[in-house]
Amino acid sequence: MSLDLADDVRDAIAGVAASDLLLVALDFDGTLSPLEDEPMDARMLPAARDAVNAVVAAPDTVVAFVSGRSLVDLRVIAEHDDASRVLLAGSHGAEFWIPGEGLQSHGEDEADVALRDAMRSHAEAATAKLDGVWIEPKTFGFGVHTRRATAEAAAEANRLADDIVAAEAPHWRRRTGHNIVEFAFRHEGKDSAIAELRERVGATAVLFAGDDVTDEDALASLGAHDLGVRVGDGPTTAAVRVPDIAALADLLTLLAAERTRVRG
Incomplete structure (x- = not known):
């Protein structure tokens, strides 16, 4: 491994590794996959995929991807099929995919859907002449992508x-991320996603890793027996910070080995 882990970090990993049932919940974009100009091109780095597979194979361990992506898009970029043991929380925890059960959504009504479609159309029309701007359809709203735009066009x-x-939906939730602003009529966050997954699987501890502003909701919600990991720069409440995806892969590989040693 290339990651030189401090003793306190190793102690923190050992602490969650010893729990009875561990939930390892991971953001996807920027955490397992590099950020891409074309969002649907995102894929896990090979080292991250190997590390995730090692954690999935560890005893008494459940792995979940927790993303702002719509579930249908998350399944594509995660190369996730019906045989996977990985749970998914999409749309910041408003929809889930559970092994053996499939899709579960918190639902929507016709009025919400009609407003969503109208707002997307209005946003597309309003930004059509701005180079590098893309309006992403989402299950419960839309996102304004500006990664390829100038600072002026993005603003x-x-x-x-x-x-x-x-003007049209002041009650919608607004979130910011890396070169994206998201709007949604559902108000779930990654904190509620972690809480729902924790209860569903009966986890006695959670490790959550993320790289962006919306991940801080989940990181701030973790308890004394959990472990938060921030990937990259930025203010964080996480107990552990790693510099990049490769370093997170090292940490997860160590976690899988320690989990197997103490629980195998």
């Missing part, structure tokens, strides 16, 4: 979208 796109939402 204008976000202003236009904010104005549309303020």
